[in-house]
Amino acid sequence: MxxxxxxxxxxxxxxxxxxxxxxxxxxxxxCSMFPLALGSVREVLAxxxxxxxxxxxxxxxxxxxxxxxxxxxDDGILEQxxxxxxxxxxxxxxxxxxxxxxxxxxxxxxxPLLAMMLFMPSESYxxxxxxxxxxxxxxxxxxxxxxxxxxxxxxxxVVLSLLIMPLYVPVLIFGATAPAMAAQGIVPTxxxxxxxxxxxxxxxxxxxxxxxxxxxNIYGS
Amino acid sequence: xNWVWFHKWASPKxxxxxxxxxxxxxxxxxxILLVTGTVWGLAFAxxxxxxxNSFRIFYIHVPSAILAQSIFMAMAIxxxxxxxxRIKLAHVFVEVAAPIxxxxxxxxxxxxxxxxxxxxxxxxxxxxxxTSTLIQFxxxxxIISLYQSIENRDTAAKATAVACLVGVVNLPIIKFSVNxxxxxxxxxxxxxxxxxxxxxxxxxxxxxMLVGFYMFFAxxxxxxxxxxxxxxxxxxxxxxxxxxxKNVL
Numbered sequence: 001m002x003x004x005x006x007x008x009x010x011x012x013x014x015x016x017x018x019x020x021x022x023x024x025x026x027x028x029x030x031c032s033m034f035p036l037a038l039g040s041v042r043e044v045l046a047x048x049x050x051x052x053x054x055x056x057x058x059x060x061x062x063x064x065x066x067x068x069x070x071x072x073x074d075d076g077i078l079e080q081x082x083x084x085x086x087x088x089x090x091x092x093x094x095x096x097x098x099x100x101x102x103x104x105x106x107x108x109x110x111x112p113l114l115a116m117m118l119f120m121p122s123e124s125y126x127x128x129x130x131x132x133x134x135x136x137x138x139x140x141x142x143x144x145x146x147x148x149x150x151x152x153x154x155x156x157x158v159v160l161s162l163l164i165m166p167l168y169v170p171v172l173i174f175g176a177t178a179p180a181m182a183a184q185g186i187v188p189t190x191x192x193x194x195x196x197x198x199x200x201x202x203x204x205x206x207x208x209x210x211x212x213x214x215x216x217n218i219y220g221s
Numbered sequence: 222x223n224w225v226w227f228h229k230w231a232s233p234k235x236x237x238x239x240x241x242x243x244x245x246x247x248x249x250x251x252x253i254l255l256v257t258g259t260v261w262g263l264a265f266a267x268x269x270x271x272x273x274n275s276f277r278i279f280y281i282h283v284p285s286a287i288l289a290q291s292i293f294m295a296m297a298i299x300x301x302x303x304x305x306x307r308i309k310l311a312h313v314f315v316e317v318a319a320p321i322x323x324x325x326x327x328x329x330x331x332x333x334x335x336x337x338x339x340x341x342x343x344x345x346x347x348x349x350x351x352t353s354t355l356i357q358f359x360x361x362x363x364i365i366s367l368y369q370s371i372e373n374r375d376t377a378a379k380a381t382a383v384a385c386l387v388g389v390v391n392l393p394i395i396k397f398s399v400n401x402x403x404x405x406x407x408x409x410x411x412x413x414x415x416x417x418x419x420x421x422x423x424x425x426x427x428x429x430m431l432v433g434f435y436m437f438f439a440x441x442x443x444x445x446x447x448x449x450x451x452x453x454x455x456x457x458x459x460x461x462x463x464x465x466x467k468n469v470l
Contacts, residue, residue, distance in 0.1 A: 145387055149380040153370045163363035163384060166356045167391050170398035213383050220376035
């Protein structure tokens with residue numbers, strides 16, 4: 001059952017390809033705006049690179065969150081998932097995982113390329129990619145709660161961003177400082193461990209909260 | 222233990238009738254405490270050795286900062302009460318407390334900035350406490366906008382309660398990470414965190430102000446909750462009766 005839901009998510013995403021690539025294109029575009037605004041000097045961009053990439057990843061995730069449940073809610077599939085014998089929070093977890101594979105993972109894969117374009121020192125590449133690998137799932141998980149709560153709002157995207165962005169602060173801090181530490185020659189174990197800890201916490205709690213939020217919208221009104 | 226007294230407060234009618242007198246008491250207490258605290262703090266408390274008179278904004282700044290955090294906590298507790306026992310009044314509390322909490326947080330930020338200018342020479346520093354208060358303000362705004370934009374009142378109340386709970390779980394993590402981030406970037410130039418080794422004659426007016434702030438918050442909440450109850454229960458018989466007594470209808 002779970003494998004079928006996963007497959008369904010990918011099939012849906014494949015049939016709406018243009019929506020799928022939008023966050024990724026957005027991510028690349030935002031990153032390339034910074035050299036245009038700040039100047040193309042290596043000394044200026046290099047220390048800012050990790051922050052730029054992280055903020056762009058955060059915005060790209062926010063952009064994609066609104067679509068996480070909306071389509072399935074509108075055509076009633078979400079309700080069927082709630083009624084099925086598989087616990088609903090597991091369904092929600094699968095949906096979040098699929099969402100991350102389709103929006104977060106491409107950002108992780110693209111990040112070394114953008115790091116290079118922003119003149120990030122090569123010692124920092126690994127910690128940036130690892131940090132994004134641990135951090136972007138947290139963004140999807142926390143974002144899922146927001147997407148669940150704002151499901152019935154017509155232009156939900158703005159409210160969703162307002163609600164969720166403050167909660168992204170810890171991820172942003174640990175994620176963006178890890179490459180900065182690495183650039184100074186310090187191994188950023190602490191930051192990555194913290195991201196891992198937050199991922200463990202978000203992975204266990206966020207699907208429950210998101211499932212609860214979805215139930216409010218399915219049964220409410 | 223007998224919980225009947227508790228359940229009675231869950232009834233809008235009971236709440237409305239019982240708070241009729243309470244709000245007058247709260248208003249009197251808040252007025253007395255705030256006036257006493259302000260006059261005492263601004264005129265009679267001794268001047269600070271280093272900061273001179275500029276420290277007196279302490280009497281507004283510190284109570285508002287403390288109250289801002291308590292309101293968030295209270296909203297989360299009320300939100301969970303509303304979700305678990307399905308008490309509508311708890312949701313009403315969350316709804317009316319959120320804008321007050323946001324205003325008080327803003328007050329703490331603004332008074333902090335005004336205090337920062339003469340003491341530190343700048344309106345704003347990215348100090349750990351200032352930053353986490355700013356983020357708390359953002360969380361308040363997010364919760365208010367969530368409540369405002371969901372049309373169905375019941376759905377809105379429940380969604381807001383969940384958002385409050387998620388916010389409360391996150392606040393300690395945010396505070397910790399901001400602290401950590403700050404110590405990483407720069408050594409703390411200004412320590413706000415040190416316990417004020419103040420003399421009693423300086424901090425007692427502060428305590429008076431603190432209690433006054435709490436009373437003022439309680440008063441605002443009660444008044445706004447009563448208005449909200451009247452609006453929600455406008456079809457109920459006792460509301461019509463009450464309005465007729467007041468010669469409104």
